[in-house]
Amino acid sequence: MNKLSTQDRVAILNCLSEGMGVNAAARVTGKSKNTVLKLLADVGQACAAYQDRVMINLPCKRIECDEIWSFVGAKQKNVKDDHPEGFGDCYTFTAIDPDTKLMPCWLVGTRDRQCTYDFMADLAPRMAGRIQLTTDGWNHYPDAVELAFRGQVDYVAINKSYAPGPAVSEARRRYSPPSIVSSAKAVVYGTPDLKKASTSIVERSNLSLRMGNRRFTRLTNAFSKKLENHMHAISFYFMVYNFMKIHKSIKTTPAMEAGVTDFLWSMEDIVLMTDTDV
Template structure:
């Protein structure tokens, strides 16, 4: 069987091994990438369906562009931007790279979700200063339940020491023999908090930049922490 190679690159993997692969129901030519196995069209009538535009939307969101800014810059709808955010975040899994950590610092931040000045939503996350890595995070109320959920997430990981501030909920969950309290022991994660505020406007302009839905808020956190863990060697403050 003879295959005709098309002079175009795959928008997913940039491979040039692209062949014709039948036609869509509307009669438009369909293309197939022999390298990654994904199908696409030579041109898209709807910009939001173009894989290249989708990738650009994710990159802009990773670099702290707002949903409206991204939609305006790329000429697509806000719904399309949010759909891309949730779709990409659904493929992300924040997992510790190691099985043992000598010391882990935990801190909290908050923003609004759903309603301004009423829907306060807390973020707790665990950070390894030795590896410069976000290990896990949890969201919810400012309670021991959220702390317990956070500590249960790094499954199969041995942690020798938990460093926190004097927040009461922290005293109820970590084992006392592994728990170290004091601002002097959380200086590293405070620096990460600063970079989070610089890279996610949900934690800075809280009354004007907040997610209306929890799933969008969690998707934005997945995107942010995954990006930081991937880029930590190149950009300390991401």
């Protein structure tokens, strides 16, 4: 079986890391769509496994959490009985350290009780000490945080109210977010510093995810057709974000700032890591 050279794999991954879709990456590099998807699957699995291993005993003091919507195959309202399992609305739970900008874990699933519990159960043991945690007002967070952290956390929930407003034009409805009427910070556990309680940074990181990953772009046909490919693409995105790209505010990569690694990764390093892990 023919195997892509390191140079070819780096070229394809560079295209994907800059927000290109699979079809566009195939056209630019001259490779088949199946070749690009197979490479993404191999790299995505390796990136997920590697980050799961190294994101431990983290020195984070604050964590912000949020969820970002996308869909696989079809939007939930269009899912039919004969569609494969995994089709429909899909939420990615994300967490970020506002100080180091590290995104230590994520979870791809649905916005329900079980996924919220699983996400917090993954996040809690990665922290080296007590943290201040901030989430939005999703009603399953408090119980999930209590179960995962067992009260050893300073936790704030931010509840936002949005204006229903009068009827708006279709274009405005599609392109403009709802207006926030009020925002209230509620202390759930511990003694958090309310001045530092915010979800602004994680919301901004989710915007970067939407802009930097073709599968999250709204109003296009670039959505994921399979849940597995969606997960692979997200794992690869976070690998590039944490280890490769220099964050403008900290002048280094989040992984270096948090002490997870001591060098700046290149795309060749990701390819080498994939060869080692696969």
